[in-house]
Amino acid sequence: MITDVPDAELASTYATLVASIREAWSPLAAADKVVAPWGPCTALDAARGFTVETITHGWDLAVATGQPSDAPNGIADRCLSYAVAVIPDRLRGVMYDAPVIGGKTSSTTEQLAHLLGHKRHRR
Structure with missing residues (x-):
């Protein structure tokens, strides 16, 4: 769980995590x-x-x-x-x-x- 992200950085942190998750899951798709x-x-x-x-x-x-x-x-x-x-x-x-x-x-x-x-x- 991520709890130490300042409110102003929530959106950019979320976007970074989404990119990371997509990269990790992309081998599964193929x-x-x-x-x-x-x-x-x-x-x-x-x-x-x-x-x-x-x-x-x-x-x-x-x-x-x-x-x-x-x-x-x-x-x-x-x-x-x-x-x-x-x-x-x-x-x-x-x-x-x-x-x-x-x-x-x-x-x-x-x-x-x-x-x-x-x-x-x-x-």
């Missing part, structure tokens, strides 16, 4: 190396999968504790756009439940959770 956290996939798909997991389990915890449950700044929108591609059907019933169909959703974060089979109320 990666064809196969990694295997849950089966063969590219490094980019693994990173996307872990992001989807983090957002979805964050939603679970927020809902369970009565906290705000929406992911910040459109992260869930990006996750939802590629979640179908990074969640193999062969893992349904193993790591993921069937998608929640017809569930009333209030946000993209909740839509993502429903795609992974997560519900507000578990029985």
Whole structure:
């Protein structure tokens, strides 16, 4: 966590950090190396999968504790756009439940959770 940046330098520090993160992630975007956290996939798909997991389990915890449950700044929108591609059907019933169909959703974060089979109320 960065806490020692003067207010006047927040924007420029943020821009520098964004450039740094993009540079670190750019090899993943072109990666064809196969990694295997849950089966063969590219490094980019693994990173996307872990992001989807983090957002979805964050939603679970927020809902369970009565906290705000929406992911910040459109992260869930990006996750939802590629979640179908990074969640193999062969893992349904193993790591993921069937998608929640017809569930009333209030946000993209909740839509993502429903795609992974997560519900507000578990029985």
